[in-house]
Amino acid sequence: MSLAIESRCIHLENDDRAARYGAVSYPIYQTATFAHPALGQSTGFDYSRVQNPTRQQLEKTVAALEQGTDAVAFSTGMAAILAVMELFAPGDHLVTESDLYGGTPRLFRTICEPKGITFTAVNFSAGIEHAAKAVRPETKALFIETPTNPMMNVTDIRAAAELAHAHGALLIVDNTFLSPYLQNPLVLGADIVIHSGTKYLAGHNDTLAGFAVVKDAEISHRLREIAKTIGANLAPFDSWLVLRGIQTLAVRMDRAEQNAMELALWLQKQPQVTRVIYPGLPDHPGHELMKRQARGFGAMLTFEVRRKEDVPALLKAVRLIRFAESLGGTESLLTYPITQTHADVPPEVLAANGLTDRILRFSVGLENVQDLKDDLTQAFAATEG
Incomplete structure (x- = not known):
């Protein structure tokens, strides 16, 4: 069978x-x-x-x-x-x-x-x-x-x-x-x-x-x-x-990807965000290729905030979303690559790849998507203080 x-x-x-x-x-x-x-x-x-x-x-x-x-x-x-x-x-x-x-x-x-x-x-x-x-x-x-x-x-x-x-x-x-x-x-x-x-x-x-x-x-x-x-x-x-x-991989991936797509579109409209990188967005250079070689776009996205100074305030202000170094779990996690996952990468390599000190990696989890938006909204507000 x-x-x-x-x-x-x-x-x-x-x-x-x-x-x-x-x-x-x-x-x-x-x-x-x-x-x-x-x-x-x-x-x-x-x-x-x-x-x-x-x-x-x-x-x-x-x-x-x-x-x-x-x-x-x-x-x-x-x-x-x-x-x-x-x-x-x-x-x-x-x-x-x-x-x-x-x-x-x-x-x-x-x-x-x-x-x-x-x-x-x-x-x-x-x-x-x-x-x-x-x-x-x-x-x-x-x-x-x-x-x-x-x-x-x-x-x-x-x-x-x-x-x-x-x-x-x-x-x-x-x-x-x-x-x-x-x-x-x-x-x-x-x-x-x-x-x-x-x-x-x-x-x-x-x-x-x-x-x-x-x-x-x-x-x-x-x-x-x-x-x-x-x-x-x-x-x-x-x-x-x-x-x-x-045993729950399929349902987790489906839900997380659904959340990621909605959040990517939402983040594009936020004044505190200057760039959103997610293959599910039609303007991503790899969008059509992903459609040919994969069955979805996943639940990882990257976004860039306006100023380096916004990063500490944002990471301190999130409540539902966790500031942590990992991905792929049920919980949504924000990671700051330049000091966490990529701390040992030479600065010239980071620069060549466009990985700036304003970049955040977002592992989108399974929470209610409106709750995630609300958490980000109050966290973005903290960067205006």
Whole structure:
């Protein structure tokens, strides 16, 4: 029986209820090790660093939602990226999007470059031809986010995959902002999909998780060897929390996106706001591309206020909306990238990407949209004092 993605989020992949006594909620196998029936025999599980039934169920579910062949669950999204970077060797080169979550280029700079891996950052949304100029004979992968964090630039995933494969390289796509409910990069030609499972997949700001999803068996084997060796695997209880979160992924994404669209239109009319960046707006440069390669526009938007001095007053004045560094949960969050998510990004890179000290990133949650407008209205009023 073929199920729509909304149903697949709830009825977990390969979910054998009979094997767990009809339990509706998948069990938490909170054990570090597993007993063997006899020498040379195994139940299929030996040690939870290698694999655990709860984590395995989660990995099957995420792989199926992304239409991949395998997903490896890690303790955080950054741990997933680090594991993927272990696929590369000294002398290898990667072309990366210039507007990435700040922790990602920090990892490239502080962990990967000392090992002899080099990177060239470009604006992929300026056109694949622009990105192609950065490809070298030693280029082994392209690494992108789409939409990007926080400037919401949109990259043509199919074109990026074609460019990578024409040079024998991989395409790695961070799909955190849209989740597998709205976008499936593997279907569009990507080789590896990254998720910070902390965000939309878990969805409640109560756990950390990361995923690397693949379609190639050889890459899967290498990633599992890396995960087993470095040991940054997702714990059973955290795996269960993400499984629980995925069951409401569809309804959460639908509601949050609906709120985001209404707020983007509303923010455009506010005198305290000079710019609103949201792919759902028809004037966004990536709007039509998003309609072709995704099933929605997501719930992340970025806006710019008139003055730098307005930022502290606004962040202090919000009441319903939280000033916090994360995204994708049920609660609406405002983040100030220049001092939070992108604090370690060099000023010249921030400037090149248009990330000013007046920019705020807005993770729109599930609250009543009028309540969100009312909160912003009173917060904007505080900037006039």
